[in-house]
Each structure stands twice: as structure tokens, then as C-alpha cells.
Amino acid sequence: MAENSPARSLEMRDVFGQMLVQLGQEYHRMLVLDADLHTSSKAGYFKAAYPDRFLQIGIAEQNLFGISAGLALEGFIPFPCTFAAFATRRALDQVAISICYPGLNVKIPGSYVGLPTSQAGTSHNCIEDVSVMRSLPNMRIADPGDNADMRAIMRAAIETDGPVYFRVTRYTFPDLFGADHRFEWGKGEVLRPGNDVTLFGTGMMTAFCMKAAELLDNEGVNAEVIHLASIKPIDRELIASSAGKTGCAVTAENATIVGGFGSAVAEALAETVPIPLARIGVRDRFVTSGGIGDLFRIHGMLPEDIAKASQTVLAQKHRRKA
């Protein structure tokens, strides 16, 4: 029976762990550092494969990032692995001054981001990581949309000199891309062309945008869906050209809407093609414990919410024209 049942998709964190191993095979100067979370972050895959290049730092995130800076100074490519909450809140000064300021070659995966973080609750559901990291000069940021995207982003991260922050969501993603998918910094991708409204998604929310587009299709609205895994730099040209075509937009992110992805799109639009815009994400509040479905309902971040927000901005667009 078992061999006939469809293979369950891997959780993104498993894909992350396996890709660490693959990159470790190719890049001998790559190191993985852990702060006592490797079975949760799945950095443990790397520990098993390359124990000599796995450094256990203990529960001391400021030290984790400081040591990573020192290792980068000596020519290594460290991946300090911890939860996003600790990488961005606890160790921000170390990330900013020891790593970003001199542009050191450190790759920072942020685990347990947004709503799907088991039942851990407010302290661990990191919603502000993108906003915080986005404010640091020299930092590149990506939020992968599926497993193929995760692999491509990790490859781009190690091929790019300098600090990178990327998100690892504890969630099983539907496939959006094929195995030959490529990721490029500052480049978005049109997943579904449309003329009436643009849905800008990043991370796991791009799949929700695709579902929202189906819902809108039933309502006679032809939505364009654009995946922007590269949050910094962001594809301003694509944002502006799509906005010029559709005339209204909705952003969707698995994070706070304050200062993060939606803000980045809003900034790009305000400076290029100002159009009616709605942002889907956590609305300036902390995220409590809860089941994933409940949390997405509570925070209004389901495909239905994206479709509803689309109707609102469409109405605004039509009022403007009238």
C-alpha cells in the first residue's frame, strides 16, 4: 500500500537541510553553526554529513553571529542557523555591525517565520524579521515560494558574495516551479498573467495568491500573479510595469505588513506608478499560539481574504476612473 500512495511533499525545512548538505559537498569553505536547534531548523542534516564543518555554539545567539563574522573574516562561508526571532531580535547588533557593515560573507537562514511555527506562539512566531533585515544596508533578503525556489535561493546565496538573509518556513509548500527553476536577485516572476489586478506574493503567500486568482476568475476578474522571492533588492521594473497595466494591486506576505514586503512594494509603487493598493499580512499585532488554519483566519490572510481585498482595490480603481 505504502509504495502506491503518493509521496508526501517534504516540509521546506527538510529541503533546506538537504540543500545545506548538497552545497556543503560543493563548497568546502561552507560551515554550519547551530545554537542548539539543529533538529528543529534541520541543520542536523549537515551535522550528520559534515561533522567537522558543523560548529555547536550553544544557546548564545549574539556569540553565534559574532563567531560567524570572525569565520567569514578568515575566508569561510558560515551559515549561522537559528530561529528568525533570535537572528533578528537577539543578535541584531551583531548582524548589523559585525556582519552587514563590513559586508561579510555570512548566509543567515531564519527559521520559524510568520504564522506556521507549530504552537510556539508570540515569542517564536517571528513576523518582523523581513522588516528588520530590510533596513540594514548590504543585506539581501529572499522568501522562497516553494521547495525548488528554496534550493535556487540557497544556491544564489552562496554564489553571491556578502550577507544574505532568507526565510525557512515550517510548512509543506505546493509546487509552483519545476526542478530547473532559477532564482535571480532583484527579479520577480509572472506566474499568471492578467489585466484587472496584480497580486504580488512572496514566500508561502504566493501560492495563496494563485488560489485567490482562481477565486477571482470565478467572479470574472482576471488577476495577474507575480512572485517576488527577492524582497531586497526588489524588482521595481516588474512592479511598475504590472501596476501600469492592471491599475490596482494586493500584496501578500507571511509577516507583519509594517516595514516588510508589502511596504517594499508600496514604496516602489508610490515612487513609480501610484495605484490603489491593499496589503495582506499581520496587521501590527503579535501572533499567538494556534493551529495554522485558525491563525490564517484570525489574521485575515487566506486566499479568500486576498480575493476580497482585490475587489476593494478594483472598486477604488473604478471610482478613480469614473
Added chain:
Amino acid sequence: MDRWTPEKKLELEEAAYQIRRLSIEMITYARWGHPGGSLSMADILAVLYFQVMDTDPQNPKWEARDRLILSKAHTSPALYAALALKGFYPLEKIYTYCEPDGLEGHTDMTRTAGIESSGGPLGMGLSVAVGCACGLRLKENPRSRVFCLLGDGELNEGNVWEAAMSAAHFHLDNLIAVVDYNKVMAKGFVWELMGIEPLVDKWAAFGWDVLEVDGHDLEALTETFYRARWTQPRGKPIVVIAHTVKGRGIEMAEFNYKWHTHAPEPEIADAMLRTLSRRYSRPELGYSKLGDEREKESFYGGE
């Protein structure tokens, strides 16, 4: 490393004098900086750069060099002076201190040859040094050493002790922390703001080999650093607690927290440098830019 000779003593004395002099010159000209902690670590830097550490000013990234991470990065003037005297860049460059394209207020490794890390916020340097020491191990470079110069006040920071714990855990005897124990913080004495004693016991309890030294005795510093650099390593990181005087060399600044962050007016700097030259039995020499008509807005004059 050279042997201790009378000539060596004169050379190190001159280096220490010049580090003090140039620190005051650049802080005065920039109208910003931290004289107290620059003066207290001048002898340490003189011994490190002119006696103990292997560095190559022509090839600052020479793999076999010894590294120095300045954790107390606000006292960068003394380090900039030492690097200039060592030949990493022309002496004139010190007058670019705090200029947009010049020597950064705190350290910026991307802009200045010989600066090994970027810093400023206290408590962070020892972690970076631990990373460098681990990196040397992974690269199978057994000879190079990582020195990390810490202030006493910054030992209040928790990050220092995370780093201390990890250095002992990793048996990093290629790491030498140096505490410039000048007893004074930004706003008063260490013991009254947040005491750090018993300091020897603290480091020892964290698994370090502890050496104590008079941080203004050039011969004692040489002997202690020689030991730390060559004969002491036995699987434990080493800390040199250098007992120093904040503001050493200029009476009005000694033990005086008011000269922690304070750029002297040109006339005051002139008097300070004359005092300094007398202390070193040198021909009396004042502030070289006295009367320089440079007008510059300062936001930090009174702090």
C-alpha cells in the same frame, strides 16, 4: 620576536609616545574622539605592534600574520596611530579621522589597511576574535595568533561572557584577550558604575589562563605577551589583564572620566602635548595644527 635590549626599550618608548601624541592630534583636529582610553592602551599597542605581533604593512592580509580585533573600537585613534607608525598608511592620514572618506570614528575594516574588523558597539569583539581563532584552526594555521583588545567597562556586556565561555569550550589557545583595565568608564569609575571584580577569578572560572601585568611597563608587557604568544598555550585561551591608568601620560586626563569622550580645544591640546613631551623627556612640542583656521561644525563639543 626580538630580544629585550636597551635599544628596543627606546624604540618602544618612542612608539608609545608617538601613539599618545598622534591620538591627541587626530582627536583635536577631528573635534571628536576618546582620549582617555586611547592613552591608556598606548603602551599595549606599542609592544604588540613593535615587538610581539607579526604583521606586514606591505601585505596587510598576509595569511600568516597575527590579527588584532579592537573590541573597544571607540579608542580607534590609538590603533590608527600605531598602524600609521608601523607603515600601513602615511602619517598624514590621521588628520582624516572622522572625515567621510577618511579614518572612521569607530573601526571600519573595509576602508583602512590593518584594521581587522568593523566595530563600535561594546561587547562584540571577542566573539569575532573567537570566530577568527576557530577559522585559523580549521585552516590548520597553528602559528598565527588572534589578539582581542577589550575595555574594562565593556566587560559589563553579556556577549563578552558568551564568547569567553565558547573560547574555553573550543580550547582556543591561539586566542589572547587583553583587558585594558584602566578602571574608568564613560561616566565614572568601574567599581561605582558596575563592578567587574573579582576579575581574575571570573576569567579563570570561565576556563581561561589569566596573566596580570602593569600595562604601562614596556618590559613587563613584552615578557607577558611573549609568554602568552609563545610559551603559555596549553589548550586554554589566554587573557592578559593589563592594569592601566585612563588618560595615562597627560595629567589632566588621568583617571578622569571627563576625558573619556572629549576633544580638547586646540589650546588645551597644545598644553597637553607639551606636558606629554616633558613626561617623555622629549623636546617640548605642542599641537601641530595650532592656529589652523579650519572651521568645522561640531555636534559633539560638550559631551
